[in-house]
Amino acid sequence: MTSSDTHDQLKKLPGVDFVLDLAQKDPRFAHIPRTVIVACTRKTLEHLRQNILAAAGPKINDPADDRTDHHIDVQTDVQTMLLEILKLSEKKLSPRLVNVINATGVVLHTNLGRALLCDDALENIQTIARSYSNLEFKIQTGKRGIRYEAVDELICELTGAQSAVVVNNNAGAVLLALNTLAQNTQVIVSRGELVEIGGSFRIPDVMEKSGCILKEVGTTNRTHLRDYENAVNETTGLLLKVHASNYKIEGFTAAVSLKELVALGEQKNIPVMEDLGSGTLIDFSKYGLAPEPTIWDSVKSGADIVTFSGDKLLGGPQAGIIVGKKDAIARIRQNPLTRALRIDKMTLAALESTLNLYRDEKKAIQKIPTLRMLTISFEDICTKADTLFKLIQDKIGDVARVTLKDMTSRPGGGSFPELKLPTRCITIEPSTISVSRLEQAMRLSENRIIGRIEDDQYILDPRTIQNGQEPLIASTLATILVKK
Ligand SMILES: *Cc1c(COP(=O)(O)O)cnc(C)c1O
Numbered sequence: 001m002t003s004s005d006t007h008d009q010l011k012k013l014p015g016v017d018f019v020l021d022l023a024q025k026d027p028r029f030a031h032i033p034r035t036v037i038v039a040c041t042r043k044t045l046e047h048l049r050q051n052i053l054a055a056a057g058p059k060i061n062d063p064a065d066d067r068t069d070h071h072i073d074v075q076t077d078v079q080t081m082l083l084e085i086l087k088l089s090e091k092k093l094s095p096r097l098v099n100v101i102n103a104t105g106v107v108l109h110t111n112l113g114r115a116l117l118c119d120d121a122l123e124n125i126q127t128i129a130r131s132y133s134n135l136e137f138k139i140q141t142g143k144r145g146i147r148y149e150a151v152d153e154l155i156c157e158l159t160g161a162q163s164a165v166v167v168n169n170n171a172g173a174v175l176l177a178l179n180t181l182a183q184n185t186q187v188i189v190s191r192g193e194l195v196e197i198g199g200s201f202r203i204p205d206v207m208e209k210s211g212c213i214l215k216e217v218g219t220t221n222r223t224h225l226r227d228y229e230n231a232v233n234e235t236t237g238l239l240l241k242v243h244a245s246n247y248k249i250e251g252f253t254a255a256v257s258l259k260e261l262v263a264l265g266e267q268k269n270i271p272v273m274e275d276l277g278s279g280t281l282i283d284f285s286k287y288g289l290a291p292e293p294t295i296w297d298s299v300k301s302g303a304d305i306v307t308f309s310g311d312k313l314l315g316g317p318q319a320g321i322i323v324g325k326k327d328a329i330a331r332i333r334q335n336p337l338t339r340a341l342r343i344d345k346m347t348l349a350a351l352e353s354t355l356n357l358y359r360d361e362k363k364a365i366q367k368i369p370t371l372r373m374l375t376i377s378f379e380d381i382c383t384k385a386d387t388l389f390k391l392i393q394d395k396i397g398d399v400a401r402v403t404l405k406d407m408t409s410r411p412g413g414g415s416f417p418e419l420k421l422p423t424r425c426i427t428i429e430p431s432t433i434s435v436s437r438l439e440q441a442m443r444l445s446e447n448r449i450i451g452r453i454e455d456d457q458y459i460l461d462p463r464t465i466q467n468g469q470e471p472l473i474a475s476t477l478a479t480i481l482v483k484k
Contacts, residue, residue: 003056005056006052006053006055006056009052010049010052010053013045013048013049013052014045014078014081016038016041016042016045019041019044019045019078019081019082019085020037020038020041022078022082023037023041023082023085023086024037026082028082028086029086029089032086032089032090032093036089036092036093037085037089039092040085040088040089040092041085043088044081044084044085044088045081048081098448099448100112100448100449100450101447101448101449101450101465101466101469101472101473102450102464102465103449103450103451103452103459103460103461103462103464103465103473104409104450104451104452104461104464105407105409105410105421105423105425105461105462105463105464106409106410106411106412106464107370107373107374107409107410107411107412107413107463107464108278108311108312108313108370108411108412108413109412109413109464110412110413112450114311114312114318114413115310115311115312115314115315115316115317115369115370115413116315116369116370116466117316117317117350117354117369118315118353118354118357118367118368118369119367120353120354120356120357120367121316121317121349121350121351121353121354122350123353124349124350124352124353125346125349125350127349128345128346128348128349129345129346129349133345135147135150135345135348146333147342147343147348148164148165148166148333148343150348150352151164151166151348151351151352151355152164152165152166154352154355154356155321155323155355156323157359158281158295158355158358158359159281159295159296159299159306159323160296160299160300161299161306161323161324162324162325162326162329163323163324163325163326163328163329163330164321164322164323164324164329165322165329165332165333165338166310166319166320166321166322166343166348166351167319167320167322167338167341167342167343168318168319168320168341168342168343168347169309169310169318169319169320170275170277170307170308170309170310170312170319170320170321171197171201171206171320172320172341173307173308173320173321173322173341174206174210174275174307174320175206175209175210175337175341176210176320176322176332176335176337176338176341177273177305177307177322177332178206178207178210178211178212178238178240178273179210179211179212179335179337180328180331180332180334180335180337181237181238181271181273181304181305181328181331181332182210182212182237182238182271183210183211183212183237184211184212184213184237185212185213185235185236185237185238186212186213186214186215186231186233186235186236186237187207187212187213187214187215187236187237187238187239187240188215188217188228188231188232188236188238188239188240189203189207189214189215189216189217189240189241189242190216190217190218190223190227190228190241190255190256191216191217191218191219191220191223192218192219192220192221192222192223192244192249192253192255193240193241193242193243193244194214194216194242195242195244197277203242203275212237212238213235215231215236217230217231220249221249221251221252221253221254222252222253222254222255223254223255223256224254224256225256225260225261225264227256228256228261228264229264232264232268232270236268236270237270237271238270238271238272238273239261239264239265239270239271239272239273240272240273240274240275241256241258241261241272241273241274241275241303242274242275242277243274243275243276243277243278243293257301258272258274258293258298258301258303259301259302261303262301262302262303265304266302271304271305271328272302272303272304272305273303273304273305273306273307273324274298274301274303274305274306274307275306275307275308276293276295276298276306276307276308277308277309277312278292278308278309278312278313278314278413279294279295279298279306279307279308279309279312279313279314279321280292280294280295280313280314281294281295281296281314281358281364282294282313282358282361282364282365282371284374284375287365287374287375288375289374289375289419289421290419292313295308295323299323299324303324304324304325304328305322305323305324305325305328305329305332306322306323306324307320307321307322307323308320308321309321309413310347310351310354311413312413313370313374313411313413314354314370315354315368315369315370315371316350316351316354316355316368317346317347317350317351317354318347319343319347319351320341354368369466373463373464374411374421376463378422378423378424381422381423381424381462381463382424384462384463384465384470385404385423385424385425385426385462386404387470388426388460388462388465388470388473388474389402389404389426391470391471391473391474392426392428392473392474392477394474395474395475395477395478395482396474396477396478396481396482397482398431399430399431399432399481399482400428400429400430400431400432400477400481401428401429401431402426402427402428403426403427404424404425404426404427405424405425405426405427405457405459406422406423406424406425407423407424407425407454407459407461408420408421408422408423409421409423409461409463409464421463423461423462423463424462425459425460425461425462426459426460426462427457427458427459428457428458428459428460428477429456429457429458430458430481432481433480433481435453435456435457435458436453438458438480438481439451439452439453439458441480442458442476442477442480445476445479445480446476447469447472447473447476449472449473449476460473
């Protein structure tokens with residue numbers, strides 16, 4: 001293309017106002033706010049301008065470069081342009097945060113939103129958020145109240161702790177507790193517990209941000225009480241134990257129990273804190289899962305502070321829960337950081353309703369989705385798998401090899417690092433497209449179905465598939481695999 005061609009084409013590009021005028025008269029744009037139409041018109045025209053300029057760029061001697069044949073007749077293309085603007089506008093208006101179907105079997109999938117809230121929590125969010133509430137108001141006296149009081153009694157009842165405070169998330173809880181109890185002092189941690197939780201939460205970094213001085217003791221696989229003892233000096237402000245949530249060291253290992261650490265703390269007059277990460281109020285060993293330390297155990301061991309997450313094994317909303325001794329919690333409440341990390345009323349409403357269910361463990365297991373998915377019996381999983389298997393077979397016929405396969409699912413969310421839950425999955429080997437293409441098409445489908453690939457098979461794990469989603473999965477598979 002010569003430079004005068006380029007010039008001609010650029011000149012032929014209609015102005016923003018001209019296109020905007022057409023769009024606004026077009027009934028297809030009636031539901032789109034003007035600001036969105038303006039932005040999308042600008043963007044579309046700019047895109048065309050760039051295309052014309054790119055087509056006129058220095059020609060490389062490359063047989064694949066066929067840009068000169070790519071003639072854009074912008075003048076006659078106003079209708080195409082409008083269609084483009086309409087598509088762009090609608091895309092801009094569609095929500096970014098959308099539901100997906102989790103067929104991965106990972107119950108606490110951090111990327112897919114971790115814990116699903118129970119109905120009680122959802123209903124209470126509506127009740128509280130729709131109206132004014134006594135969030136920080138004492139109805140009895142008409143005086144100002146404290147926000148955490150909605151849940152602190154309940155938390156103490158359920159955990160055996162003296163006092164509690166809740167913040168935005170557990171990372172915040174750890175930061176806040178460290179900063180309150182141990183700023184400018186030395187905090188002793190075992191080398192085996194200097195973990196990274198994912199994202200940017202690493203114990204050494206949080207320690208630094210909270211103003212504490214990290215003192216590592218022991219080795220990666222073995223740490224003894226004498227390691228802590230030898231490290232204690234007049235600058236020591238805290239003994240910290242971190243639950244190594246997402247990994248497990250096996251073989252020749254040794255760790256100091258919280259109880260032993262508390263005894264040492266008492267002897268040396270140094271507070272002890274445990275970051276449980278995924279704290280649980282239920283003894284999962286009763287349900288055939290590996291025993292995880294319960295919050296109750298940690299509190300009973302005598303730790304001054306225990307922190308845990310609201311949306312991991314607890315199965316509630318994103319929150320950081322700090323429980324412990326009265327004076328330690330009182331100091332935390334006084335810290336200005338607490339205001340910066342404060343929990344909002346919707347979370348508080350959801351947390352209160354979720355925790356309330358724990359007063360009756362059977363109810364909690366039935367009603368809290370995380371607990372339900374973790375404790376579902378293998379028999380029930382097989383029934384779910386069978387249902388989905390039959391639906392899929394009915395819908396897709398012989399365009400793929402579909403089988404049932406006994407596999408394992410992972411709890412996720414940094415809980416039960418070594419635990420694999422027996423499950424029965426549906427495996428699909430398509431004959432019309434590749435497995436990776438199938439995985440992608442399911443993900444990009446209207447129902448956004450997230451499965452996984454293992455051994456060149458597409459895998460659907462029924463554990464995390466919610467009731468009612470089965471027909472959607474079967475029909476989406478059919479749309480993708482069955483040629484019409
Ligand atoms: C998950 C986890 C955290 C962070 O908790 P969030 O609720 O994700 O902020 C901190 N410590 C441990 C040990 C964890 O497992």
